[in-house]
Amino acid sequence: MSLNSTPQSVRVHIGLFGKRNAGKSSVINAITNQDAAIVSEVAGTTTDPVFRPMEILPIGPCVLIDTAGLDDVGSLGELRINKSLDVLSKTDIALLIVDSSIGLSEEDLSLIEKFKVKKIPHVLVLNKIDTVENQAEVLGETKKLAKCPVACVSATNKIGIENLKQEIINTLPEDAGDFKLLGDLINAEDIIVLVIPIDKAAPKGRLILPQQQVTRDILDHGAIAVITKEDSLKETIANLNKKPKLVITDSQAFYKVKEDTPDDILLTSFSILFARQKGDLNELVKGAYAINNLKDGDKILVAEGCTHHRQDDDIGTFKIPKWITEKTGKKLTFDFTSGITMGKNLEQYALIVHCGACMMNRAAMMARIEKAKELNIPIVNYGILIAYLNGILDRTLDPLKILESEKLLQTVE
Template sequence: MQDTPRGARLHIAIFGRRNAGKSSLINALTNQDIALVSDVPGTTTDPVYKAMEILPLGPVVIIDTAGIDDVGDLGALRVERTRQVLNKTDLAVLVIEPETGITAYEHELAADIRKRSIPIVAVAAKSDLVTPGQVTAAGWSAEIGEPVLPVSAKTGQGIEELKRAIIKNAPDNWEGPPVIGDLLNPGDTAVLVVPIDLAAPKGRLILPQVQTIRDILDHDAYSVVVKERELREALANLRGKPRIVVTDSQEFLKAAADTPDDVWLTSFSILFARYKGDLETLVAGAKAIDKLKPGDKVLIAEGCTHHRQADDIGRVKIPRWLRQTAGGELSFEWVSGGDFPRNLNSFNLIVHCGACMLNRREMLHRLSVARESGVPIVNYGVLIAYVHGILPRALAPFPSARLILDE
């Protein structure tokens, strides 16, 4: 992995009406022609993502969206896609078109952004086209309730000021806790159990493993990486006991057998449950597994699409374990990528992946949707530890989550 993954980048989304200048603004921000620009309204039909760096923020994702005033049946779908982008937006840039100024569309969108507690940076695009006597950014600032920066993608006016405004308004808490670093002291050793099987891309490690290794190094600790068959020997060869053993969830039982009882043991998926969302909510969801009965509906949600293996964890193994727990057949539905149903009331349980491809805000949104629907939600790693009876041990590094399990 050479680049910061999308899920670990600050998400900055550009919103506005059709032909307001959103795509031109993104091209000016990135100094690249990455967004299709045309005088024809509705050129952008689906969200477009561009990874870049804005110092001192670091790695970010810029998202271009379809116009919030699109019309017709297809236009309504595009507007819905645009509004879904808010679920993953850390900072919103609201683009105002100077000819028509602020309309009901901008007011409604700004209210929705504020409701979600997302910082807003408002800009008046195409400032090079403003004519004498026309309402200017100063007037729009009072109307929209946000400072409005005049910018021009054509001349470059205001682009550097916009970058500074983005830096100033970026939220401080968008990243959440470290993956593992706060569990370690400098000089501690963390042993990572990394199976190399058909699901592991040739020549690479999967994303959560790489991010965990990097976080260990960032906190001045030592990382020892072994396959599941080598864990016992690796532990015996260490001069002292490691602080923690982190395993792939599917090797929990073997890792638990080989790890001394006085050494912390958890999984990558449990680490990411905390890093990307809310571990306590997912642990509470695990307790609902015992309440499943034949005929209940279970939603299995994956944050990405990937090649399915013969014994796929989400399609085969987890359904098998849940059927065994429920004592009969269950009704399963699957969603992947950006799809996540709004109406969850018909489900008895949601099982989510580790969310390594989602950013923290989107995962927190999904957890809130589940809570509002009254449906318990658990992730892969927490579920696997629970059905195998080792979740109490896997939660030893996380006392508040362990408390919820014990209640």
């Protein structure tokens, strides 16, 4: 895909961290071979994390994240540091930038430990290497202390940049940014029917990102995409000369679509496909069954990964609370959050209901799931929850061919 056509959520996210004036912005400019970031000798030029979508050969489509210095000072500096550390949750690979003439600090070593605890692949970048005479000695000592891959560069003089790119490639997991969506579940010439409601919540003149990505994935794998609305699904299937292999629907249309999709045709939703691609499917399935354990007075967090204009019957703030309340018959309290974090004091919640995460990368969604697991809070996404509430969760998981989920369903039921 080109720079403009690759969604940010499927790009490799490369976070740059380090102390003020270590040269993070200069490294970004050297990697991209352009003046993408502001460079200044004044400490603390970068204040908030800055996300820069790039196409970098030979890495490919990625997002470079420039962060504030981890040695910032004062109450405002502490807020900047916390924002920089928040970036860890969406980082596929971290670059720790260190001034070679100063060497590793306690802050640097502490951050390396955070990388390791969070299992984030990382490379230590010794910047300004041209300013030290005993380069081999500095490199050897740094490797001994850091115990991670190290690349020596001079960002301002463009020294060692190609070696740094290669080190990034060597350190990235092979499947980074390439988690399966649909392609491994279908074959060439299969007919896949996409059910896309066009209601007041649908953006005018275009499809939403999950619908676009699934359509593209079908075409990339040589299958045939047929698009229809929920009220014409039955006629669409009847008019096809070949039986569809799979129907994929917007989760909100499950109630009608399940009735109009014959039992011998596989059925799932866009949101469930993204649960598989972006998160831990088994953990999210367990979260659906957890609504049976809700009690009067429990608090539920409904979290979304992006902000958008909300309609009167918005799925997150209106429909999800209504459906859960009807299913459980309990007196529940619902809180809502959207954006880059799920908020604080998560331990107060009995359940987290999350959106499909189409605007988030896998690292960000997995960080949220791991946080929920750490606090022993069940978490489920919209599509899986809605399928469960409609009594068809087992059917909607069948197309994914994930034995672990089938075993899980048997155990829980």
